[in-house]
Structure formats: structure tokens, C-alpha cells
Amino acid sequence: MNWTLEVVIVPVTDVDRAKDFYSNQLGFTVDHDTKIADGVRVVQLTPPGSGCSIVIGEGAVPKMEPGSIKGLQLVVPDLKQAHAELVARGVAVSDIQVLGENPRPMPDPLDNVGFVFFDDPDGNSWGVQQISALA
Template identity: 40%
Template sequence: MSTQVSNDKATSASNDTTIPFRLEVVVIPIADFDRAKAFYGSRLGWRVDAEADSGTGYRLMQVTPPGSNASVIFGTQVTAAPAGSSDGLLLTVDNVDTARDELVSRGVEVSEAFHDAAGTLGGGFHIGDEGRAAGPDPERRSYATYASFNDPEGNRWILQEITERLPGRV
């Protein structure tokens, strides 16, 4: 497997784009609102942006991870997706070890760092454990070291270490 990085105008950011498309919110499926609220708002310490309770079973919370422009929404009667079915939500971090230590200090069970066994840049993003090698990328390349954790509902988050952005990315 190989990963191709492109600098083509069609695939890189361009000032010619007339309509910006920005990822604002990701919806994650949960079954237990209070358990998710305690995890994201209290345990992780993510900023609570909004909370709504209609009194009829509809409950919603929007939280934002530190340093992120995108937020996460969860709640009851928010999505038809089964609870815990989000797999591979990606959080980028400057240093996987530091991020992992922070999460562990907050009581989150986090995998050890891993990388792609084939050594392809950015190729370590695997749904299962196959193709993974223990420890950080041997060359500590940007985009190549990961760790993962699950929320109490079973939604899986991936930490990806990015120390230097690819061309065309801010």
C-alpha cells in the first residue's frame, strides 16, 4: 500500500474557491445521554457549547475539543445510527505521548502508540488491529503515529500525531 500526496491545484486549498466548506459539527450516536455528558463534558473537559432538553425525550449537547474549530453533538433522538457505531473519529495532536498521558490522567483508557507496519505515510489508520505495529513510527514522521480510545458508548476515537502539515494545509 502506498500513499500519494498531491500538490495539484485541484486537490490543494485554493483562493479561487468561491464557497468555503468548513466542517462544523460531527454527530456521534449514543444511548445514555448522562453517561456521554459526564465523559465528554467532565472527564475529557471539552467545552460545553450548548445543551437542550425538550422534556419529551429529545436531549442534545454540543461540545468542542480544546483547539478544535469543529464540535461534536450527541443526544437522544438526534440520529438513527446505533449507539457506539462511530469508528475512527480522528483527533490530531502535536504529540501522541503527551495527549495520551493527558487522557490517561483523566481516567480514559487509551491504547499504546502504534504505527503502520508497512511504513507508509499516513497508512496507520486501520479499522482493526491488523497492519499495526506497536510503538510510534520509527522515524517519527508526521501523520504516522497513532493511539486510540473509546467513549463509554463504544464510539472509537483515533489520535494522529501531526508535527508538520502537508503542503496546502494550514
């Protein structure tokens, strides 16, 4: 039996601001933006190529403190390109960092150990790791 992670709820203070950040600055696809009733709205967004989405909203999501999610991680085949895209889109992203050491030589020294980090407007923290075998 496969167990797949499909959705992660990300708590935010302003749904429209967060939707704009994730869709326009990060390039996530807006799968749906549904107003169920007054004060009840669900927005689902998916990173390009991902099988897992995030959900932001109000009224229909669990009460969580905005900015309390730390360590969400995206994986890309080319960290330098991803970093350049984030900078071009106005995301306040860290410089490329090498964390740890590869146990064996890799074609690209950033494979497995190259990361960048950023926060969404509410302080939810994301990391981006390079794994070029995904290319």
C-alpha cells in the same frame, strides 16, 4: 467557496454518561446542553482548538445505533503528551502505535504516523494522530 465540517453526531445510550466522558475525561467544551421538550435534548461539545463539534442527545438526533461510529479522528501536536493526559483522565487508551512510514524524514518520528486509539462508553471509536506542524 469553503465547505467546513461543523458537527458530527455521535450516537449514545446515556446522554449524561457520554457528556461526562467527553467533557470531563476528554476535556471537550460543553457548548450547550438544551432540553427542547420532554425526551428531546441536544448536547454539543467541542474538542479544544477544533472547528468541528460533536452532538449527542435524544429525540432530536437521527436514529443511529450507539457505538456505530468508527474512525473519528483527533489531531494533536504532541502524541506523548496527549496519551499521558488521556491516561491521567482515566480513558482506556491504546499504547502509542506507529502506522506506516513517513515519505520523508520528520523532526519527530511520530509525526504523521503516530496514533493512539480509544472508545467512548458506547463503543464509538476514536483515533488520535500526531501532526506537530500544528504546534
